[in-house]
Amino acid sequence: MTNSLYIKYRPKNFDQVSGQKIIKQILINSILENKINHGYLFYGIRGVGKTTLARIFAKSINCKNRNESYNPCNNCDSCNEINNFSSFDVIEIDAASNNGVDEIRDIKDKSNYSTTKSLYKIYIIDEIHMLSKSAFNALLKTLEEPPEKTIFLLATTEINKIPETVLSRLIILNLETLSEKEIFAKLNEIAIKENASFSDDSLKYVAKIANGSLRDAISYLETIFLYSKELNEEKITKILGILPDSLLEKYLDNKEKMVNFVQKSEIDFKNFLLILINYLTDQILEGNLKYQKLLNNLINLSINVKDPYLLKLSLINIFIGGSYSKEKETFLNKEAEKLVEEKEDYDFLEQKETDNINDLNNDELIDDNVNLDENDDIEDEKISSLSTEKEESLIIDDDPLSSQEREIEEAKTKEIENFILESKFNNLNTDFEIKKIKITEGKDEKSVITDFVNIKHYLTVLFEFDKKKTQKFIDRFNYLSSYINKKFVKKYVSCLLEGKILVSSKDSIIIFGLPNSQQYTTFKAFSLEEGFLNFIKELFGENVILLPILSSDWNKLNLIYKKLRAEDKKVVERIKIDQIVNQEIIDKYKKIFGDKLEIINT
Ligand SMILES: [Zn+2]
Known part of the structure; x- marks a missing residue:
């Protein structure tokens, strides 16, 4: 599974970070002068580099080979562990997932132990504004008497939701919106x-x-x-x-x-x-x-x-x-x-x-x-x-x-x-592509397994609506937010949380409503990733196909459905691909085609 471009090209040191000159200078100076504060708040709109900068800062602070430089070496044990999210000393918490109160209470106890091998114990907490009141209180207590060698790097898009008492303990870094x-x-x-x-x-x-x-x-x-x-x-x-x-x-x-x-x-x-x-x-x-x-x-x-x-x-x-x-x-x-x-x-x-x-x-x-x-x-x-x-x-x-x-x-x-x-x-967004596998032999493309979904497939779900299945999937979907803490599925979870299950057919093909076209586009992009397919299989407990639809189109789809039903014109069109191309199917093809099998877009 390859990562998305954003992860692939995520900066690994200060020099690679786009924009944010002032913030970078503040962080670099504190590293070079060895004046590290207990708490920093990275604040700015989504996608401007808040957690990226926090992670680079954490790496630099704990890097074993940094010497005179301000950049982390990205080569020592500490850097590698942080890059692999496996460090015991740099801990990332997503406050959006569980309001973090237990984790933060834990911090005070845990941070009294000395760090395993690094200089500092660093907590990176994203979406800090999502913390519950009691979690903020716990955080405040910790910030008031910070354990030695403990640093909090907090990130938020909504500074107004953070209590004044907490803000006053932090160095606030206001990240700029990036220029074109x-x-x-x-x-x-x-x-x-x-x-x-x-x-x-x-x-x-x-x-x-x-x-x-x-x-x-x-x-x-x-x-x-x-x-x-x-x-x-x-x-x-x-x-x-x-x-x-x-x-x-x-x-x-x-x-x-x-x-x-x-x-x-x-x-x-x-x-x-x-x-x-x-x-x-x-x-x-x-x-x-x-x-x-x-x-x-x-x-x-x-x-x-x-x-x-x-x-x-x-x-x-x-x-x-x-x-x-x-x-x-x-x-x-x-x-x-x-x-x-x-x-x-x-x-x-x-x-x-x-x-x-x-x-x-x-x-x-x-x-x-x-x-x-x-x-x-x-x-x-x-x-x-x-x-x-x-x-x-x-x-x-x-x-x-x-x-x-x-x-x-x-x-x-x-x-x-x-x-x-x-x-x-004519106007429904139903040009939805389901999973591609390409089998290559040398440079020749041999065959492509793919299916494009059209409006008839959507209508089939309505004609074959299955209430029991729909309810089952809705029940399971309610557990979605419990996955948000898991690193590798986090992005899928936040994408899925934007939408909702509308109906499922007896074949477990689900029409999935999304509020706007940007989320629709994101969903489409994710839906071709192996990780996504595995995740929805785990979430729903079986192979399902999620057919995305914009809320506005959902209304239109129903109008068509009703018209057809009134005229007694039943539409049944099966999605040809074997339910969905999952790991089992890929394994099956791998056995047949070996190295010639290439999975596209995953
Ligand atoms: Zn290093």
């Missing part, structure tokens, strides 16, 4: 080492959308690499679903392209709207007034519409030439309400309840997983009754529209109507 230039330099280094072909502009673009977080930038890069080692803006747009400035301008001048992009995108539309507004504001400040009207419409939209799916519809509406108006908002709001109603209409769950599972409280299952209430009388005809409702909603207050304008309005709403219907079929 710094992020670009690191991406450039990685891309070269990974033999990628890329343009500077495309890397600059990735650096830009990472918003100062190096970890996010590298994880974007990794996601792109999963598909291709070639980087250009078009690929980035396609893979990450984000539109670079250079294309933004082109698309703004070509309505068809823009509408097409918005229709097909997996992006976070709230974010996209902000990017658009920022871009257009810059344009207007530069004297380009042709977008003034569009900008006004978008600003109105951003103030008035919050629902992401509705936002998407409204954006399309604006780009096909409409404008924001009170009437349209009423119409679109009705659409949103309808979507919510549809979302709440999960009668398929009730219908399948004839499976009679006594110990399962159906309401709870529903509440926990799909958020619905008793409102299940809404029929599909609601959509077809759209046009009458639309007319009603347009005739309100003092009607400011002329009949000609109204005709245009109606034509536009008709287009939206069609879009709603069509998009259900």
Whole structure:
């Protein structure tokens, strides 16, 4: 199993750390002058190097071969043990996992013993703001009378959640958000080492959308690499679903392209709207007034519409030439309400309840997983009754529209109507790839075992919904957080914690809901890793396939399902790969193909 790029290129000494000049200097000075404090707090947004710097600092302090240098040698026993997470003297605790009170109480006892072979006993505690009150009290007591030769290196993204009494005992190191230039330099280094072909502009673009977080930038890069080692803006747009400035301008001048992009995108539309507004504001400040009207419409939209799916519809509406108006908002709001109603209409769950599972409280299952209430009388005809409702909603207050304008309005709403219907079929994020194995012989690629999941596979899960299995997996999923302390699965756990199990089929294929497209992308990247597959097997107690879906698409999927069911059109499409390529299957192929077997993307 190879590590992710972020781990692979994690700096091992101070010189390799991107940015953070001032913080590095403070730490280096205290090493060189041998003035080490008992407690440090590394504070900054995610992915700027807090624990990386803490670990380098810890290595340097305890390094046996450091001599006059401030950098750790990364070669002595102490350095090696810290690099392998096996040191008894440098202990890493994730406060998010169990609120750490026991561990911290332990510290006082344990730290009275002398260190085994290092100079200092060092505790690196990540996400320190997650500690419970009693754990903070225990920490405070320890900091008030720190055991000799004990150092606390604490890291947090939320300094405001840390008690003043604790802060006053610490040296606070405020890590800066990284500049695009710094992020670009690191991406450039990685891309070269990974033999990628890329343009500077495309890397600059990735650096830009990472918003100062190096970890996010590298994880974007990794996601792109999963598909291709070639980087250009078009690929980035396609893979990450984000539109670079250079294309933004082109698309703004070509309505068809823009509408097409918005229709097909997996992006976070709230974010996209902000990017658009920022871009257009810059344009207007530069004297380009042709977008003034569009900008006004978008600003109105951003103030008035919050629902992401509705936002998407409204954006399309604006780009096909409409404008924001009170009437349209009423119409679109009705659409949103309808979507919510549809979302709440999960009668398929009730219908399948004839499976009679006594110990399962159906309401709870529903509440926990799909958020619905008793409102299940809404029929599909609601959509077809759209046009009458639309007319009603347009005739309100003092009607400011002329009949000609109204005709245009109606034509536009008709287009939206069609879009709603069509998009259900075309616009789901279901291009999900399941595990690849490549068998190579010399340089020739022999065969590839892979499967791509499409919407039919998702629908099959709904048609073959199994309540017992669903409940079993939900129960097991509840134990997920107990794994967060485990080093090698931590990243999977935090990714999975963002989502939830929606339904499982009798074949243990689970539809797994994720709130936004960034988490969806992360999930997709992880899902090809061997470690991930092994972990979910352990978590669920059997081989399962998790099919990710964005929450917004989950609603759409259900609409399609209901339509098909109403028309008695059952969809059954099996995922061909042998359940999922797990270690057993790999072993089986290894026996057959020996060294020729190469596992891709793990
Ligand atoms: Zn060393």
